[in-house]
Amino acid sequence: xxxxxxxxxxxxxxxxxxxxxxxxxxxxxxxxxxxxxxxxxxxxxxxxxxxxxxxxxxxxxxxxxxxxxxxxxxxxxxxxxxxxxxxxxxxxxxxxxxxxxxxxxxxxxxxxxxxxxxxxxxxxxxxxxxxxxxxxxxxxxxxxxxxxxxxxxxxxxxxxxxxxxxxxxxxxxxxxxxxxxxxxxxxxxxxxxxxxxxxxxxxxxxxxxxxxxxxxxxxxxxxxxxxxxxxxxxxxxxxxxxxxxxxxxxxxxxxxxxxxxxxxxxxxxxxxxxxxxxxxxxxxxxxxxxxxxxxxxxx
Numbered sequence: 001x002x003x004x005x006x007x008x009x010x011x012x013x014x015x016x017x018x019x020x021x022x023x024x025x026x027x028x029x030x031x032x033x034x035x036x037x038x039x040x041x042x043x044x045x046x047x048x049x050x051x052x053x054x055x056x057x058x059x060x061x062x063x064x065x066x067x068x069x070x071x072x073x074x075x076x077x078x079x080x081x082x083x084x085x086x087x088x089x090x091x092x093x094x095x096x097x098x099x100x101x102x103x104x105x106x107x108x109x110x111x112x113x114x115x116x117x118x119x120x121x122x123x124x125x126x127x128x129x130x131x132x133x134x135x136x137x138x139x140x141x142x143x144x145x146x147x148x149x150x151x152x153x154x155x156x157x158x159x160x161x162x163x164x165x166x167x168x169x170x171x172x173x174x175x176x177x178x179x180x181x182x183x184x185x186x187x188x189x190x191x192x193x194x195x196x197x198x199x200x201x202x203x204x205x206x207x208x209x210x211x212x213x214x215x216x217x218x219x220x221x222x223x224x225x226x227x228x229x230x231x232x233x234x235x236x237x238x239x240x241x242x243x244x245x246x247x248x249x250x251x252x253x254x255x256x257x258x259x260x261x262x263x264x265x266x267x268x269x270x271x272x273x274x275x276x277x278x279x280x281x282x283x284x285x286x287x288x289x290x291x292x293x294x295x296x297x298x299x
Contacts, residue, residue: 006129007252011245012136013197017213018220018240019143020190025221026236028163028183033089034074035191035217037096038067040210042192043199044100047109050200056117060196067192068185070096075181093210100207108206116200132201139197140241143190148234150186159183160233191217212265215272220244222275247271 017039024032042063049059070092077088101107118124123131150156161169162179169176191213199205224236224243231239247268254267 002129003252004249005127005133007248008245009129009132009136011248012140012241013132013201014194014216014248015136015140015220015241015244016143016190016194016197017217018224018244019140019147019237020187020194021214021217022221022237022240023147023183023187023190025218026163027160028180030085031214031218032071032074032184032187033086033214034070034092034096034184034188035089036210036213037093037100038070038188038192038210039195039198039213040100040205040207041070041096041103042067042195043205043209044103044109044195044207045192046196047111047199047205048103048105050111050114050116051109056115056119056200060117060193060200063196064189064193067195068189070192071184071186071188072181074188075184078184079177079180097207104205104207107208108204110204111200112203116203117197118200135197139193143193144237144241147237151233212268215265215268216247219247219268219272219275222272223247223250226275226278 017035021032021035024030045066046056046059046063049062050056054062073095074085074088074092077083077091078085081088083091117135118131120131123135126134151160158169158174159179159182161172161174162176162183166176169179195205195209199209220240220243222243223246224239224241225231227243227246228235228239250271251264251267255261259267
């Protein structure tokens with residue numbers, strides 16, 4: 001039971017990663033590689049600030065702002081520097097690696113004996129692993145509601161229009177470059193917030209903790225869409241969080257079968273590949289069924 005509760009808590013905390021990437025991957029229609037740098041950046045900033053006796057809440061806010069700054073750099077490289085978005089993200093991600101080493105003063109930094117968001121008296125009084133469930137649920141609800149509110153505003157609608165059809169959006173007077181920059185800033189800010197929470201939950205930040213994060217984020221998005229089918233935009237945002245929980249439960253089930261924790265990235269990639277191929281497999285099955293019926297009638 002404790003393992004299931006832990007998986008749900010981890011799913012809620014990691015759901016922020018999927019929510020952040022959703023803004024660029026589904027709304028702006030490109031996968032931003034910057035997230036592999038901003039996730040450990042958020043962790044590094046939060047842990048470094050906390051280790052210097054800064055308030056955990058303020059430290060987490062600093063991590064969010066650092067992520068937004070990274071998104072701003074990627075956005076400027078893409079919109080003003082005319083660098084392809086994939087390369088712009090990789091350039092920022094690579095630069096962040098050195099920045100993280102500077103912030104932490106080494107490859108990792110511990111929070112042993114330091115106050116974090118998880119050492120809150122109320123959370124500390126809860127049963128084992130329920131602290132991550134409660135805090136994760138609170139943060140996910142707040143971020144999801146803020147995104148829903150943002151996307152319903154005129155500015156948010158212009159943001160959606162930019163992703164749907166940039167040419168038409170420009171013809172309507174929408175400054176598409178600004179929309180892309182704002183989208184990247186919001187996305188990477190949320191991803192950095194996720195990194196800050198995960199680091200505080202784990203009790204440390206590590207330079208390599210961002211490896212494979214884009215696969216985890218994509219898995220949350222794709223699993224949520226596959227599991228719940230046709231949804232409105234608001235419902236899809238909620239489905240991302242549920243997809244993240246399902247993904248963690250799948251990993252838990254796989255590990256219980258005897259696989260090593262070292263295989264997690266491989267398993268993540270396989271799960272994501274299968275989920276992304278499901279629509280194509282459904283088409284193949286639907287095509288084969290009428291053919292088989294025709295063969296039977298002919299016989």
